[in-house]
Amino acid sequence: MFNPNEMANKDPAALLAKMQRAPYAARFKEVFGQNIFADPTKAFTQAMYAIERFELEDPSFHPYTSKFDYYLDGKVQLTAQELRGKKLFDDPAGGNCASCHIDQSGVNGAHPLFTDFNFQALGVPRNAELKVNADPKYFDMGLCGPLRTDQSDKLNCGLFKSVSLRNAATRHVFFHNGRFHTLKEALRFYVQRDTNPDKWYPRDAHGKVDKFNDLPVALRVNVDTTDEPLTRKPGERPVWSERDIDDVAVFLATLSDGYDLKSKAVK
Known part of the structure; x- marks a missing residue:
């Protein structure tokens, strides 16, 4: 997320600011709580957790x-x-x-x-x-x-x-x-x-x-x-x-x- 050669986000705060403007922000709050962005540390942890679950569970990530x-x-x-x-x-x-x-x-x-x-x-x-x-x-x-x-x-x-x-x-x-x-x-x-x-x-x-x-x-x-x-x-x-x-x-x-x-x- 923060590698300058990859996603190039400056820090977790910059990433979360982008997330709050993203089309999926409402859905993110549905899943993790309407006040999730009030706690930046928790919001970042849950964002990483969401990616982890996607990679493990979504068939499109590993169709075989x-x-x-x-x-x-x-x-x-x-x-x-x-x-x-x-x-x-x-x-x-x-x-x-x-x-x-x-x-x-x-x-x-x-x-x-x-x-x-x-x-x-x-x-x-x-x-x-x-x-x-x-x-x-x-x-x-x-x-x-x-x-x-x-x-x-x-x-x-x-x-x-x-x-x-x-x-x-x-x-x-x-x-x-x-x-x-x-x-x-x-x-x-x-x-x-x-x-x-x-x-x-x-x-x-x-x-x-x-x-x-x-x-x-x-x-x-x-x-x-x-x-x-x-x-x-x-x-x-x-x-x-x-x-x-x-x-x-x-x-x-x-x-x-x-x-x-x-x-x-x-x-």
């Missing part, structure tokens, strides 16, 4: 109408290519994607969210398109700032939350800094980061590849180099070929909501 959802329910089959992509996605010795982006149903049958909500440091290249990055001393270090100020442990620097991959095929920016603009390019970086670093990172004044260049040098040790497929060395073969990348991208497209089940149902 993708081909993969219908596949889990036995209503449609995946193609051979989609199944190949899923196998590559799941393979712990290969893409190892499912270790963070869980694709198995829950014990109660709930469909997967495709995230474990943990935090990872992947060393994504610096994005020159961002105005703040024109300052070479500026670094977005995720959990440890500069936007967050509640973490002081340097081991958290460079860590960002593993996002859900639902609807990933419909996105136009990928990773925390929006460095990549196509799904296949994001996948390609993921498996070639260490085998072909010169493809993703610039060279410094001495001609050396400036790997993990979107973090201060002292904090680059936080980047994951122990989990597959982030363990490779320059010159080694990436765990995925171009065909594999195509297959994984096709599988991820099955996570897009709005699949036309009626014309594709299992006979």
Whole structure:
């Protein structure tokens, strides 16, 4: 609500002033009391609660109408290519994607969210398109700032939350800094980061590849180099070929909501 790069409200008072002028102000008072705005602290708390309940309860926020959802329910089959992509996605010795982006149903049958909500440091290249990055001393270090100020442990620097991959095929920016603009390019970086670093990172004044260049040098040790497929060395073969990348991208497209089940149902 208060991030200058997002909703950019100055403070809770500014937000509540907007709410009182909004078309839904009367409805807000119906739900939380006619005098709710007389207590700014309570009004702000209830506003956040309303958003929380919407995200949890309203079907439009999580329709789960993708081909993969219908596949889990036995209503449609995946193609051979989609199944190949899923196998590559799941393979712990290969893409190892499912270790963070869980694709198995829950014990109660709930469909997967495709995230474990943990935090990872992947060393994504610096994005020159961002105005703040024109300052070479500026670094977005995720959990440890500069936007967050509640973490002081340097081991958290460079860590960002593993996002859900639902609807990933419909996105136009990928990773925390929006460095990549196509799904296949994001996948390609993921498996070639260490085998072909010169493809993703610039060279410094001495001609050396400036790997993990979107973090201060002292904090680059936080980047994951122990989990597959982030363990490779320059010159080694990436765990995925171009065909594999195509297959994984096709599988991820099955996570897009709005699949036309009626014309594709299992006979």
